[in-house]
Amino acid sequence: MSLFRNKNFVVMWTGQLATIFGNRFSEIAIPLLVLQLTGSSLSAALVVVCSQLAPLLLSLPAGSYVEARSKKKIAMGADAVSFFTMLSLVVLVMINEVTIWTLAFALFVLGASGVFFRVSFVAMVPGVAGRGKLVEAHTYFEGADALSTLAGPVFAGLVLSAFGAVWALAVDAFTFFISFLGILFLTVSEKRREERREIIHWTGHFSLRGISLLVKNPLQTFVTFHQAVLSFTTTAITLTVIVYTSVVLDFSEWQTGVVLSAAGAGNLIGVFVLNKLSRLSWRVLYGGLMAISAAGIFLIMGSSHLFILSLGMFLFDGALSVAFVINGTARQAITPDSFLARVGGAGLLLGGVAAIGGTLFAGSVSEIIDPRAALGFCGCLLLFASIIAFTFKNGKRSVRELEPINLDE
Template sequence: MFKERNFLFLWLGQVVSIFGGRFSELVIPWMVLQITHSPMKAALVAISTQIAPLFLSLPAGVIIEQRSKKKTAMYAEFIRTVTMTLLVIIIMAEKFNLFLIMTILLVTGLAGLFFRIAFHSLLPMVAGRNHLVDVHNYMEGADAISTLIGPVLAGIALSKMGAAATLGIDAFSFFLSFISLMLITVTNRDLRNNNEPLWSKELFNQGVEGIKMLFSTRIQRFITLNHLVLHFITHSITLLVIILAKQNLELSASQTGILLSGAGVGNIIGIFMMKLLKNAHWNLLYGTLLLCSSCGIIIVSFSANLWFAFIGMLLFDGALSMAFVINGAARQMVTPNQFLARVSSGGLLLTGIVVIFANGFAGSVAEWINPVSALLICSCILFLNSCISYRQKQLNRSVASFSVDTK
């Protein structure tokens, strides 16, 4: 895949973009906790990035179907560069204002919504539908590399340089992603019909149709359920681990970065394991991965020091990253090219709702009870979904042979 120039630039852009995201992922909630001492306020800041997907996912997907995926992704990355730079300036001026920060992150989330839909619609065009499992595995590899290195460097940078300089790295990463998108070439398949209006009742109906497609068959319904579970767990655990590290384990920013990098180690192991397990049966492999991830959360919950928690994060995210690869590839395999954008936008609408709930759940339970209780609830959710996965007889076939048959 890396011999293909377009895919290489897409992949490199993802590496730097996710790498920078790992900086803000640690710095922003850490900064809010440092100033307010409130997990719930940290959760509200995280929720602000999901408001745009909640309201605009449906029209965004249909609009992107009509327009160049490459240009849409480029414009989105440029906007994210500007908004993150503005956030850096505000922090440098020591003008901390929770509402202002949430507003900036709302705009950043809107740009991120358009980027994700356009980017995922580009993947089959650039790499071909026959390589989707490998493509998603390589993209998970981009996440793994960034998650391995990013949190450690973010923790060190936060300790040594402060929040503003650390977030500046995130802003620069969006700019590099913008450059990488400029360097790819896409055929006219990237453009459907640029003469249609930006918004109409028909476009709204097409967006609603994207949601209906997510539940149109038994396989689609199962993939959708697991898509939502994976995102709920990922966003809940990310915030809960930062809260646990700061308030329960009393780790420093650099130590918290090391803890979060355990997820990156697990991701890298998962990439190599995925290569070996492509012929495993879908339901058995997926159920086992969720079970392993559940056990990782339990280890984190009862860890008394950094390194036991590190092992738990390795197991949790290594298994979960493989589950993301399987689920994401299955979604694109059962969806025709012409409907990828609207299905992606429908998925993002549902994801936005789930992520808002996940951050609210993590912040409220951590503040009103304790973060360990919230972690154990997440573990139970994965365990139950693992049991459901084992019982899906229609998915009792190899991951590699999963075809476009949606019946």
């Protein structure tokens, strides 16, 4: 049965589509706001980092906290916090009272609510879609990301050019409200761990053990390494491309939006071919995807033409988006149900650290040296990850053949 005949899955997918579409507006609007206020790409990076600090601080406790409670209620609460925070930011921009400090605080709150939403959301996916359809579920979610990334940056650039940052941020706020309504109408049976008293002490050993679970066996370690690479490069490239096109090449907002939207086109193509690709051996699939993504970065680095830049983003994000799907599917496939929230929280911590590193790297290198230097490093990093993947001894099976591996002591 197609997952789109599953009402609960459709509700989750629609909410994701709306939220990601809105996020594409603020992802362009906020760095450009900071660049307008300060003229510094490093300042833009530091403000963006504030949204990534929350995963660093809260991922482990969030994973343990969510594991014993209603994931639906936590996801709804997180969406409500995100909606009102973004709405407050819209008002501040409207009355010309926004500063880099208010932007930084708002992004930190959004990052915190996003942690609890993502941990809850991901933990609900196997129960809604079924373990036998995890590849298809993550493919469809990546399709939502692709559609949003294809349309979002272009519309964001047009809205920014025509109406300003207020309306761009207002779109993001509205999509959080849509996501909240979607989760509200979700009907899902939730399984919770019985050891509630132990989980309540989520700042102690129980939550910290989630870190060790990420490297508990060779398959978890492989997924963990590539998750770090994916998180680092995607944040570094996004900010670097915004700085490169708007500051170095002096592109308009809509031209920057076109380049970023090309990533969505690549993402969409990747979704269409993913079902066939997922039958390849794990190491061949990862290795090839990382190599293609690196080629896209080198195209961006070597050109100032809109078409070539767009083609580079098409290749970069098309391959990287498929790698994200395979990575997320593999993590859930090899993780037992009772550990999903904790491993998911630890994974968010890892992704947060890598994302902060990528953002700070992109901002500092772009300002001190040149955006092309940051692009070159990321391309080389992906080539290194490609070599690691091709030589992975335990990667001979396809991701569809993976099964949960016991993580108990």
